[in-house]
Amino acid sequence: MGKEHVEGAELKRFLPIFAQVVIGKIVIRCLSDVGQEFKSNKMVKIVLDYKWCFIWALVVIILCTLPSNNFEGAPSYPGMDKIIHCGLFFIFCTLMYHGVIQQFCGKAKRWWPVFIVSFMSFLFAGATELIQFLFFTSRSGDWFDLFADAIGIGMAGFAYLLTYVNRK
Template sequence: MRHYIWAILWAVVILVLCGMPSENIDDIPKFPGIDKLVHTGFFFVFTVLLYYGAIRKTGTSKPSWNISIRVVVLSSLFALLTEYLQWKIFTYRSAEPWDLFADTVGTGMGVFAYLLLHNTYRVSTTTNTETASKR
């Protein structure tokens, strides 16, 4: 659990912010779709933090299907939970399918960032190793 502390703390932040009445956030500039952008950002960060915890726990930075599947499933379940809570518990908030879609987009962006950065890291490591062996 200690490896996932940042993801857990971020999940608490998401739950608190998703549970706040919208009147409490009037100071935030609003434009059409701002809530979808916020949902996407929340779940992008959450997904990246889940990957960070998984990498620390396993001790490897290599991309893994096992890690990716677990992260996507956990993030998707958490997205469903937040929408369910907005529908049943935080009734002053609205649960929308487009919010769930935005959460999924954020999760996908986090997965893409993980795969992109690790592939870039592996390439640069190979390049550095080849350069060092030529000296």
């Protein structure tokens, strides 16, 4: 009786683990099948190619809409705000260029992505400054911030041109 009780207890511990593994494998298999179906959809592929750009855009929007008193404890010096704006939009454009490279399988060697990415990024920069100006009392839209954003956009475009355009 004692041996059967021990075997029963081991079986009770083993079954949930076994069920979790089996269910986990089934779920992973189903999700991978769904993922394959989604990848065949062109629009979903584009969204997946630019996913890091979209995530970074959300980070930029969140940072631009936080009250400025949230950053009082951070060390600062004159002009640091402009450097941060430049860096945020450099990263944003770099991730957008990464999406362009993913979308065209590394074959995007023309100049047109520079114009499109720069235009879209400048619109986004203008929108963030306009949102700060119109909707937030603790933040202010500033032409110099927009200029710093444009410098970051230009730096990313220059890096893309050096790396991918007319490469042999």
